[in-house]
Amino acid sequence: MTGKVRMSASILPLRPAARAVNPTRATPSWRRVDRRLGIALLVPAFAVFAVFVFYPLGKVIWLSTQGTDIFGQAAGFVGAKNFVTLFTDPQFGETLLRTAVFCVAVVGGRVVVGLAVTIPLTMTLRGMPIFRALLTSPLVVSVSAASVAFAAMLSPANGFVNSVITRFGGTAVPWLTSTQWAFPSVIAVTVWGSLGFTVLLLLGAFGAIDRDVIEAAHLDGAGRVRTLWSISLPLVTPTLFFIVVTGAVEALTTFGQIQILTGGGPANSTSTLVYTIYTSAFGAGGANFGMAAATGIVLFVLVLGLSVVQFGVLEKRVNY
């Protein structure tokens, strides 16, 4: 008993070890009360996660093996039929590919633009705090607000962007209404929406670099570019890695931008995995919960894979 108490207590720093080897009482009475209290205090969190995370996960797995009747109700076990339907449907293949392109483009955009904005912010210049504040400010704009603002700016007829383009003699671009432009537009809006957070993270990472290391590199004759490339960037790789993995999960689950800017169109050209979950469960085509659930499971597997990569690699070194 004593040993067990010590084991559980050992993750707590600074707790006096002498307490656990108290010869008269292995478990002081107030500590036993602690345990009952502890279990009671954990009940709300476990209840919420049980009802709204773990049970629904099980239910979605079950739903994904069910057919769907015309009322959207589960209609009998169909095994892996939903998954077979999904993976033999060329449109689903396109959606998966589009989702992958979306993730790579958004994550790549975040990293490239984030670094292009943050690296200058780490240099010395008068008024730099103001630049930092301004360049992290997109953080305050919600997905919904950003999307309606961009929808207004990119509107084909009277949008700001097209009015400027035509003013200087160009032709108006159907930013959100052509299969050629809608997808890049949604990507750009998504990158913009996550830029403030990216810059904030990178500023923290660059700020945490020991100045002595940089000084030493300069004394050894390394120029600015060399120092940046060989010292600073390797030292911020853990943060870059974090941005890549969590950014991929975020991009994978993007919904608001697509819903508001394009509604998945035109001709499905901006419909991603999550958007097809929405349309097959709640869209105009009727409630096909079986197919939506199967799509949800595909999403879960992808997110799980990314989480495993995140935790697996973060435990090890990411530097150099």
Next chain:
Amino acid sequence: MALAPAAPRRRTTVGRRVRSTLLAAWLVAAVVVVCFPLYYILEGALTPTEWLNQGLAGLVPVHLTLDNIIRATQVIPLGQQFANSVVVTLCQTLLQVTIGIASAYALVFCGLKHSRALFLVLLSSIMVPAETTLIANYLTVSSWHLIDTLPAVFLPFAASALSIFLFRQAFLSFPGELRDAALLDGAGHLRFIRSMLLPVVRPTLISVTLVSATAAWNGFFWPLLVTNSPENRTVQVGIAQLSNVEATDVGVVLAGAALVTLPVLLVVLVAQRFLADGLTAGALK
């Protein structure tokens, strides 16, 4: 060496000035591009649509008016939706913070046998995307007859793994002897939490509160699913609808966008450090 002198040094100051100018130019360009949408939202909210439609000239805020905001509230029940969002944000944040503190206290201070395993189970909920479970959650909420009510919006997010994680980390650095001493001296758990623990972990408390509140305020997908009638929508869903209905009236749409942005902007201006700490906390460990 002693003669090395003026010429090269002069060149370096010139070089430095050129570099500073280039740096400033780059940063100004970045600010123009990055901050433009935010400027457009705030300026457009207060500018008549006819003036906004003038293109570049419309960017000069010379015709300021509250007309857009008034008209926006006439098209959709924006005031009611704003109040809904406030209620949802308060409830969700209060629940996430309270449950976060309770769970972390249990995991750190109550000598539970499998504390770490219990923590990992709670943490594993992060790996399940809300977009996967939303069909099942929708069925649950509708079987409870909560569709089109505010509890439907915040109940599924009553607990947050991130908040538990952050409180646990803060509590772990609290000196154990201090706590044992307080309890042996007869302080109750609640008294200890209120008058010793929370004051010490105050930065974490503020950060978690701000991060939870911003996330609750900004929610879109789930509130869109579980509310139907305009007067039960949250304001984020409301402005999306506004932009659908009044797509041609840019000023009205931007007034809606500005209204949902303003509270977060105020929080950032007042407490940027805490929000930043909370947002970046996940990346640092």
